[in-house]
Amino acid sequence: MQIHSKLPNIGTTIFSTMSLLARQHQAINLSQGFPDFECSPVLLQMTQQHMKAGFNQYAPMQGVIQLRERIAEILETCYDRSYSPDSEITVTAGATQGIYTSIAAFINKEDEVIVFEPAYDCYMPAIEVHGGIPIAVELSYPGFFINWQKVKNKISDKTRMIIINSPHNPSATVLTHADLTELENCVKGKNIIVLSDEVYEHMAFDEKPHQSVARFKELSEQSLIVSSFGKTVHTTGWKIGYVAGPKELMAEFRKVHQFLVFAVNHPFQLALADFLADQSTYLQLKYFYQQKRDLFQKLISSSRFTIEPCAGTYFQLLNYKKISDEKDTDFAIHLTKEKKLASVPLSVFYTAKTDNKLLRFCFAKKDETLEKAAEIINGL
Ligand code: PMP
Ligand code: GLN
16 A cells, blocks of 8 residues: 655654653653643542543533633633633643644645744644645744744745744743734734644743733734643643634634544543632742742752753753763763653754754653752763
């Protein structure tokens, strides 16, 4: 049989690859982004209650109304923008499905999509599967900032979407108010949708508020926001997230959503709606992770790695150019196999495999895990 692959150049994701390598070599796994501690027992209890109460059949296609109402409340509380639970919010199977469905719903053959690199790995393949053309714009290093002139130069009649991600995985930078104003000006009056990946929305540090596209009225009218409860309540394995956007866009989104997954895990949605009634669950998260960041940075402050700034997310970039001139992919593999510490090399997030000698370490870990990892880092 002849297979005409839609993704001829795609292998297994770096996250599966590095986590597998970590397991095979009994390495501390700071590669794939997930907590090594438990979520709240209260949340688990709520989930059980809803299972025992019989909510074990299909949920409504758009998501349970209790959770959509809660999401609207979060958006209003955090960004002062109102989204209709009925027509402007859909619960998805994690952010990945929200992103994929958004691209499936709006990207036609030959449409161009601007993507900033380093880019989270699910954007490019989703664009390519639908016949779209990814237009990569590299963030300037050091600093990983957006050169908006470069963006303006890349916008053409064929541009249908711009994907942004803030706080940004893998660079751990955040977009500023000025960035969002530039973006708003770039797309104003144009037939361009902004897909805003905000899965780390509650993890922007140092009292700098997360700049959601929801804060910008005109921009929000042509944007879809994607988020994930996996990050917010420490349940990456539950795969529940959401997409919010104006009703015209959401109607198209739902046309695809209903045939991609139809609906998402029912009792977990109900439990999330209950649990997130306590606003501290999301409003306090940034302090929790800021402490982890500070601890990790302090533990490795005397190492030979250069600590890159971390303004958000649960990732810390370390530059190893004072230690080795090996390729980052090779260095990450050696570090896992020989020193027993797994990380993610940055070059995999670039089409051009740009290698700035950077590794990404996830600090969503117990303090003792970070202490053990720091010993290895300090020994290099
Ligand atoms: N976007 C970014 C930037 C991510 O880091 C992740 C995963 N951590 C996702 C999307 C996917 O989220 P989910 O696990 O909810 O699909
Ligand atoms: N988003 C997580 C990360 O960046 C991984 C998610 C996944 O494994 N697909 O590490």
